[in-house]
Amino acid sequence: MIFSCKPKLVLTDKQKTLIEKIGISYESEGLQPVAGRILGLLYVSDNPHLTFDEITEALQISKSATSNGINLLLQMQRIEYITFSGDRRRYFRLKVSNWREEFKHKIEVMAGFNSLMREVLALRTKETPEYNERIKELADFLDYVFQQLPLLLQQWDQEKTRKS
């Protein structure tokens, strides 16, 4: 083996703190703790490509925890990996460009809630018109947002193109 006595990944205290903060932020959105911290690490680490072992060591977690976390994030399309011939390891990195998909996904979650509101409206007694009207207002607003957000994305793209 010719290459790569890779210098061991060392993190400053600031980096560690920020990784934790990012981890907690993802955790509070429902992601598993380890997975959130892996994302944090990939955001913060000087090298955007990290191996399985580097992740395991940097976060001081077990190999199984790393394995779980990585596979979850791969499946969620939050990370991906590249390889180099003659090197069996995978080099994981964020799919940062994927924020578009994430954004759309969030909109879909919102839409899912809204379809529940429509079910509520269909099922509710007609004896409470004011109350039903308020639920309808909520549903209508969500529809409105749902309809406008893709436009926002478009406008953003246009501004980008104009600038470059």
Place this chain on the structure above:
Amino acid sequence: MIFSCKPKLVLTDKQKTLIEKIGISYESEGLQPVAGRILGLLYVSDNPHLTFDEITEALQISKSATSNGINLLLQMQRIEYITFSGDRRRYFRLKVSNWREEFKHKIEVMAGFNSLMREVLALRTKETPEYNERIKELADFLDYVFQQLPLLLQQWDQEKTRKS
């Protein structure tokens, strides 16, 4: 005591199913199961005002679970209650009109994540300009959305006023 041999709250199967679905939806956003189900019940129930006991019975949960759930939801401003003189019970109801606040709150959560991204940018090595640029793009987009969403609310209000 003169009044109110209230007819016992009975739920159809459809209602029960929808309550569960709404409960799960809230649960997946991080709310406690019982709290999510209480919200579901208040959405679905013919009577939008329910007492502590009605909630306990309808959901078949313990008094302490009801107490916890209700207090959490009160504190989160997701429900409120009214009272009638000569009746010690509280009548709980959704703060449906509160979706505005919720919406704003979600935007704030997004903004919180974004400030983490700004921290990341400040801390990252300058050796990876392309990568940093992609993170910056994400942060900029989130800023853009953050700035545009209140405008959406305004536009919605205007449309509303125009209609009525």
Place this chain on the structure above:
DNA sequence: CATTAAGTTCATAATTTTATGAACTAAAAA
């Protein structure tokens, strides 16, 4: 004054989530 009604509190039980370490696999290197 005793009782009931409307809840709250708290210790504990049940469940779920998360992480671990040891054993395993499959491919590459020696």
Place this chain on the structure above:
DNA sequence: TTTTTAGTTCATAAAATTATGAACTTAATG
């Protein structure tokens, strides 16, 4: 062929979350 590397799998341990029931509180009723 043996060893090493890069992981995976699985049984279990540890921790956190949730729900329960019994005892308690506080105000109103009889």
